[in-house]
Amino acid sequence: xxxxxxxxxxxxxxxxxxxxxxxxxxxxxxxxxxxxxxxxxxxxxxxxxxxxxxxxxxxxxxxxxxxxxxxxxxxxxxxxxxxxxxxxxxxxxxxxxxxxxxxxxxx
Numbered sequence: 270x271x272x273x274x275x276x277x278x279x280x281x282x283x284x285x286x287x288x289x290x291x292x293x294x295x296x297x298x299x300x301x302x303x304x305x306x307x308x309x310x311x312x313x314x315x316x317x318x319x320x321x322x323x324x325x326x327x328x329x330x331x332x333x334x335x336x337x338x339x340x341x342x343x344x345x346x347x348x349x350x351x352x353x354x355x356x357x358x359x360x361x362x363x364x365x366x367x368x369x370x371x372x373x374x375x376x
Contacts, residue, residue: 275312276305278335303343310336 276297285292297305313336317329341351 276302276309299343303340306336306340306343310340 282292282294310333313329313332317326317333320326320329338348341348
């Protein structure tokens, strides 16, 4: 029997049961949930990095966004505030379109 010990989307346990399998779940405390979300974000970013085509990239980016959205919600951060911060940083520091790779800085 495989052991996962990871955060999953709300409907996954029912989908497993609907397939004729059994699974064990538990409800996390807020502290445990925050830690599990951080681990899930790392998992989803790793999957994004390894995605090999635009369709897979789209799916994995959606997962990253879903986890980031929940992290924001858990911390009382509005998505509008995230977008505002992103725009401000792009205006002051720029984006990544020019592919600038900083190698070193001389003192």
